[in-house]
Structures are given as C-alpha cells and as structure tokens.
Amino acid sequence: MLMIIFGAGASYDSAPSLPVSVDWRPHKVPPHRDDRPPLADQLFEARPFFADIMQRFPPCLDIVPRLRHRSKEQSVEQALELLQAEAVQDERRLIQLAAVKHYLQAMFWECLSRWAREHYGVTNYKALLDHVELRRDRSCGDLETMRGGYSRVCLVSFNYDTMLEEVASDHPPPRRQHW
Secondary structure, X not given: OEEEEEOOOOOOOOOOOOOOOOOOOOOOOOOOOOXXXXXXXXXXXXXXXXXXXXXXXXXXXXXXXXXXXXXXXXXXXXXXXXXXXXXXXXXXXXXXXXXXHHHHHHHHHHHHHHHHHHOOOOOHHHHHHHHHHHHOOOOOOOOOXXXXXXXXXXXXXXXXXXXXXXXXXXXXOOOOOOO
C-alpha cells in the first residue's frame, strides 16, 4: 500500500503556477493572497471577503480579535480551545463558537471556489493523483508486488479544507475483479 500524508499547508501551496511559499511572512505578500487557501494562523485575517463572510455570523465578531491577536506561542487551535473552556461558564461562548464554525465552513467554501476559478481547476493535488494512478499496479489485486509496486493507496490529510476530497472523488477506486 502507498500512503500519502498531506500536511497542514498543502492546499496553501496547491497551485502549480505559484512558487511554494515556505518562507511566507506578513511583509512578503504572496501572489493571489486574498484567494489563497489560508494556513491555520490566517483563518481570521482581515481579508476583504473573509470580513464579508464574518458579517453573516455576527456573534463570531466578538471573539475574532482574540483569534487574530494571540501570543506567538499560542496557535489558533489553542485559542479556540480556551474559548471552548470558557463556554462552561458562559453560554454566550457557545453561540459565538457556533458562529465561528459556520464562518469557517462558508469561508472555506468561498475561498476554495475562488481558488479553483483563479487557477482553472489546475492543482498539485490533481497532478499527484494522476501520477499515483499511472504507476499503480493493477495486476496484483490485493497483494503488493515484490518490486515495490502498490495496488492500494491511502490518502491522509491534516488540512481544514476539502480540496483533497474533491479531487479524490474525481478518481474513484477501480472495480475489483474477482476471478
């Protein structure tokens, strides 16, 4: 079996026409920044269309400053965990966190739609899955070949978005033939 693990940031660098941005810093604005899928620390940035989406879920606006202006040692996930812990004492937090969930869903939907349009659906995900499919050994059924081939593929993603799932749905698994 071949296992491919997509780390956080794989969607951020999913467009083959753009350079990989390993050394991205706020003072180095990468091309197409507004539509680029965000890294975790960018989920609540003041991008114009992020702000438009946040306006649809007003309860989240109260806690966005805490999510934007965290200490450097605190991740956005840790900040959300602290807010979740506060919900035990204050049910307003539950409403605010529900609004954050809806914001994230709407933001990713819009961001990925824009990104796909911007790059005409061409992604590194598609190229990789095409490469994998081309080299998959169909002759060995469920057994892996001795020469290092693979018949099965397992994709693991640590991304917040569904870009990989959408591309993978275009590559359905082959039918198994039983002899």
